[in-house]
Amino acid sequence: MKIILIFIGLFVSEILFSQQTVNGIITDESGIRLSSVVVINISANTKIVSNSLGEFSIGASKNDELRFILPGYERLSKIVTEDHRNALLPITLFKVIEEIEEVKVYKKLTGDLSKDSKILTKVDQGKIIQKAVGLPQPVGKMREKPAEIKEVLLPMLLGNLNVQGVYDLISGKARKQKIIYKYEDLQEDIAWIRNRVEDDYFVKTGIPKDKISDFIEFSFYTKPQVRRYVKAKSLSGAVLGFEDVVPIYLERMNKG
Incomplete structure (x- = not known):
């Protein structure tokens, strides 16, 4: 018991x-x-x-x-x-220990875009800290996906009605979303360059400080390869592309 x-x-x-x-x-x-x-x-x-x-x-x-x-x-x-x-x-x-590569910043300009693009890069403090502590990179952008005609109409043919999708298309919400997202992406790509290249770099080529962002946007449309380099996070490729656009922009600016 x-x-x-x-x-x-x-x-x-x-x-x-x-x-x-x-x-x-x-x-x-x-x-x-x-x-x-x-x-x-x-x-x-x-x-x-x-x-x-x-x-x-x-x-x-x-x-x-x-x-x-x-x-x-x-x-x-x-x-x-x-x-x-x-x-x-x-x-x-315990923190993950990871060695951070040494970053040097030089301020002297040579006037040669192909050389200056490699020595005028600003130190991206955020990325250095992120690399040090191992912060995860966000995957994609937190955005509501605009409704697409084919994604709304095709299900309707099969008997599945996407009420919200139909409303977004008819009301113009989907079109406005696309316009806003396109503008945001453009500003983000311009900022990516501005945050990494000193203003003096552009001023040295004859571009006024208040026209730098306009010049970068002009470069994206005049030479699309420049923006593709930005998307690929290749700063040297993007800045080298500016070399061909600078004379065109200055001529356009002076005529205006």
């Missing part, structure tokens, strides 16, 4: 533990609390995110594997034990 009671006690204890919640605090190696850490219970396929104080609370059973993930930090796994029942689970994440 005593053996049966012990067995029942162990069984009940196991059930109670399986229903418990594991609480903890997540910090970095300096003791700074980390928020937005993804905590995944691999065994139960559940996940939560640590709060602004680095605290987390997740349901877990004994022997469940908890995984802690934060961009820029090494992943960490912990196996839940009975010791985690009544105590806070301390978690320490």
Whole structure:
């Protein structure tokens, strides 16, 4: 009888533990609390995110594997034990160490576009920091996709009516979206050049400072290859393309 009671006690204890919640605090190696850490219970396929104080609370059973993930930090796994029942689970994440290439910036202009394009590049501090901490790059742009005629009409032939798509086409919303997105993309590509090339680079060629953005846009339309280089993130290719456009733009500007 005593053996049966012990067995029942162990069984009940196991059930109670399986229903418990594991609480903890997540910090970095300096003791700074980390928020937005993804905590995944691999065994139960559940996940939560640590709060602004680095605290987390997740349901877990004994022997469940908890995984802690934060961009820029090494992943960490912990196996839940009975010791985690009544105590806070301390978690320490360590930053991923990655060597940053040395970046040198020179200010002296030679007047030769093919040479200056390689030495007048501004230091992109955001990318350097991003590379250092391993921040993930966003995938695509968070935009509502404009309705397309073929994507609305073809389903209608099969009996599937896309009411929102029909409204967007009839009201002109889809057309306006395309115009706005096209303008935003243009400004983004212009900014990509402006953020990487000093204004003096363009001024040296005779382009007024207040006309730099206009010149870049003119280059995109006069020589489409320039914008393709921008899309490919090739600064030297884009700037070399400016060499052919500068005389055309200056002539147009002087006539105007």
